[in-house]
Every structure is written in C-alpha cells, then in structure tokens.
Amino acid sequence: MSEVSWELLEHQIAACQRCCLCRGATHKVPGQGDRSAPLMLIGEGPGYQEDQQGLAFVGPAGQLLTRMLAAIGLPRERVYICNTVKCRPPNNRTPEFAETQACLIHLRMQVQLVRPKVILLLGSTAARVAINPSLRITHERGIWVERKGVWMLPTYHPSALLHDPAKKREAWEDLQRLRDKLQELGLYPDLYGQEAAHGDV
C-alpha cells in the first residue's frame, strides 16, 4: 500500500471517478482547515457555493457553523472540516449510500492524516458513514461513540438548523458536550483560545 500523504490525497481526489457525482461537479471539494487539528468536522457533501469555490462549508450553513464554533470559543481555522462526498450531488440531494462508500477511501485517508482526537459528525449522512448505517440522528445525536481512541459526536447538520430553528437548542447542548469533551481531554481552552461568553448560535 502506498504511504499516505496530503499530496497523494489531493491527487487521488482530483483524479477520482469512483462514482457518478464527479460528472456534475464544477470543483471537487476535498476539505480544508488545520491539518493537525485535534478536532475534525465531517459534513454531508458540497452545496452550490462549495461546488463553485471548491471549499467546504462556505455557504449559509457554513456561515452558521462558523458562528456555532465561535459560540464555544473555537476559531474555525483551528479545526479541519470536510464532507463524506467530495463532489456536489445534483440539486443538493442527499448522497446515496453507494456514493458515500465510494468516497470513503478519501475520508479514511483524511482521518489518517489529520489524526483527530475528536470528530463532530454533522448530520445523519456523516454519522451513518462513521458510526452505524442505520443511525437515526434525531435519536442518537448528542451521544458520544469512542472508536480506537477517537471520540465521535453526532449532531444536526447546520442546514437542518436553518430549516428548523427549533433544533438549535439541542444543537447548542451538543456543542456544550463537545466543549466539555475537549476540556476533559485537555484541549480546551488552552489549545482552542478563550471560552466564549454566550451561547447564541
């Protein structure tokens, strides 16, 4: 097996035709952020803005995510953020199971390279890929799962919060769980700056 590297990952994603999503993509969206961050965020897939810019979470949901992270004192540039699929699904539909499985090779390499201690799973697609294919986000969000020393927390995708603001209260509770776990692991606030004074997401 070839040794993993960021260069290999970038090349692998740029050349990838493992599923049909590449046909409609303007840009592949590998992910970005701090490549040695102890906290990794995994979302679903690129939307319109992400597809146009080749960057993850830069549309309205991404802006909300930035505010959510700031609300617990996490600067967005200090986390690594990516999606389960690197190409935009048509009309922003949910990626199919086969598409997420085809793209898993890239996600696994990203996790191997970043070596996060904590992963926040944004939405059911990411949580199903990482934890359990039959996971129900409404039932299992906010519950920590530990695998091989990595702590994973499923929560709502920010776009779900934009569609249903009533979910924000639960999302805020999950953010507090995330902050508490980072604290427990000795990563907060030392590594992640100052504790925020409010919880307005």
Ligand code: SF4
């Ligand atoms: S979504 Fe992933 S697996 Fe499918 S073509 Fe794009 S990079 Fe390859």
